[in-house]
Amino acid sequence: MVSEPTDGVFDITCTGSGAGRIRAYLTADGTLVDTGLPDTTDALLDGIAETGVEVERVVVTHADGDHVGGLAAVVEAHDPEVYLPEGAAVEAAPDDATRYGDGDTVGPFEALHMPGHRDHQHALLAPDDGYAVLADALSGADQRGLSGGFHLPPGKFTDDLNEAERSLERLLDYEFDVGLVFHGSNVLTDASAKIERYVLPP
16 A cells, blocks of 8 residues: 655555554655565555556665565565664675664765664654654554654563653654654654653643
């Protein structure tokens, strides 16, 4: 299933729905963010084809299996440049993959180091275009059975929940209307304001 939650960004749902979905994002300039699970590669490649966008580069936010599982298939099908966050170990990555870190420009994004869920995790920010891809720094609140807004991913899936919470403060320096997540529902209005209320409750 493919949707366009904000202009020029395609949400490719590889499996599941609602809070349980696994997804990737493809921008109109050919930047694919993450690649789903190993057994969802057919759905990912079909979704890419449906968008009509050629994949020029793949940016990995972090090395969990549901974010890098389809990398080898995408590399074989599209021969893109591959960007990995510093400190990530990804067996399927090509030898010439480029490492990126905090503050680097990767495709249309500024990378923001967001440790906690994983030490090497980065969010990808496009504030001039009004959106951010938040990796697993945040999930849609409905992943936890709540309505609207964001929530930290469950502790059982997070290396250091306290550090994950502290990392959210880094997002307060940016303004964006749309927050794209990999689990749960995306936040399509007032995303940065909702993050601020979550991080700095009254």
